Amino acid sequence: MAKPENVVLSADLKPEDHLRRGSAGVAESMKLLKSYQSMHVPYTQDAPLMTEDMHEERLQAVEAFGDSFDFSAQLEKEILSSDMSAFKAANPDAVFEDFIRWHSPGDWENGIEGSESSKSFAEDNWPPQGRLSKRMSEQGNMWRNIWNDAHALPASEQKPLLDPNREGEKILHYLETVRPHQLLEQMVCTAFRASADTLNQTSYGDLKQMATKMDQLYLTIASVLKSLQANCFSPGSEIIEDLRQLSGVFEHVEKLLTLAASLHRKFLQAPRLSEAIFSDCYNFYLPRMGTASASGNVQKEFDKKQEVRVRERSVVSNMFTHPTANQSWRKVLSMGNLLNGHEPILREIIFLMRDGVKGNHYASRTSGLHLQEIETYRMYICGTSNDLRVALSVTSCD
Structure with a gap:
């Protein structure tokens, strides 16, 4: 019966460790220090994702427990233990120094200047001259302690660093218990940010004024929504008026962006003309950029004219398609x-x-x-x- 691809027999191993598991392939030119066997690169787990609510949860725990528990160190320990277990499974006769040479080459000091630990050596010069760095050689080093406690286990059999079921249950519990004003705050913040990101994906060429206005829009959104995220709903709060003004600014930026994208597309071969027209329109709209447009207000007509140069005339002419037979009469x-x-x-x-x-x-x-x-x-x-x-x-x- 054929053996699995990631399971390889290894010679001169303990009976309980005679199988190599979770190997992604041989590490080029690297050998194990004790057995002189080829070093294998293990499959490892991806680093866990850290969502905003998970970060907030850990910050709250730090505030509750003070400095008695370091979440960063705990997360690093979990990742290291996972990588070490996978390395042991892929290299059953490896030692701690082998893991350091693969995982953290900067902590392995070569004994001969100019030599590299990754190079192969002749058997009569084995093991190569080298040592752990001072940091890794200290008594009670955390990495060595984790190595001693880690069991040989491939990544496919390890406990996930991120438990999707547990995180999903926490999300469902949050949605069941969230207060209406908190949900509204998140929806408003998400809607503004998603809308701004959608606008920012629009191609408008090299119109620097439009790029500056988009950067200002993000700053304005962050400034206005900061008080909303802090749940500052005091009786004298002006958050509703601030949101109304933000909507007005967003409306004007959207109009400018629509114009910028249209000019960029129609005058792609005449960038000077598109920049000149947009600059005039920008200066026309700029004084009213901070207020919302009131219904019923008649905007002043924009009638600025631009000179069309000789090389630009064909671009302007091509914007007018030939009329159909029904239009000609x-x-x-x-x-x-x-x-x-x-x-x-x-x-x-x-x-x-x-x-x-x-x-x-x-x-x-x-x-x-x-x-x-x-x-x-x-x-x-x-x-x-x-x-x-x-x-x-x-x-x-x-």
């Missing part, structure tokens, strides 16, 4: 100058005429103006699909 203006077949919603045309002032009735009596020209006629035409406005001005030197 609706053309009501026939003055030309179409943009990919689209009629403009407004046309502005200016006609002007310049005349010399010498020798006609527009002439000035001042001799210095005899050789100059003035705009004697200026006509302004503004046309849309619904109306046409014309204005004429005549200028003279009377």
